[in-house]
Amino acid sequence: AQTVTQSQPEMSVQEAETVTLSCTYDTSESDYYLFWYKQPPSRQMILVIRQEAYKQQNATENRFSVNFQKAAKSFSLKISDSQLGDAAMYFCAYRTQGAQKLVFGQGTRLTINP
């Protein structure tokens, strides 16, 4: 069964600094998709960034970028120039091509220190 592991229950960073959140996954599939979602105190789940496994180039969305290491089954999220509004729970998620189910990690709570 596919599993997603986020080994950092909590992280903190100074405002304007850079922070990296870790995510590893276990799968025997070769074609799949990876996502990072943000859940602020309002509890709404917001898509941050996505990556297709067949793409070698790491996805980037403004201050958010990923380091996708397919062989190592690693999908870390880097947040540059951290802002107070980035404070949230961050969830890594995985979906196999053709599957409906999203498998979520346990989440990492990110605190931004002013």
Next chain:
Amino acid sequence: DGGITQSPKYLFRKEGQNVTLSCEQNLNHDAMYWYRQDPGQGLRLIYYSQIVNDFQKGDIAEGYSVSREKKESFPLTVTSAQKNPTAFYLCASRGGPWGNQPQHFGDGTRLSIL
């Protein structure tokens, strides 16, 4: 604006009572999902539906039921058989056949036992 509307925001259940959580979307998405979130845990899939009049069990379907009579609507009933229903419930939808299409989430319903 297109989106997913969940209601009510807060819901209380008495012992032995069935309660229904509403989820409506105007994104014209075919697929819809229900997740349960417990403190300190990621999201777990309860049920999902790919088309009208069809739905599939997720990982934790026991004690829950759903219907999909309309494309826009996917209500979740928490039955009296669900012995630990206190949780945060999130509804999501996804459009398009493409695997990299993300799920979009509603704002959630918090269910508590009286």
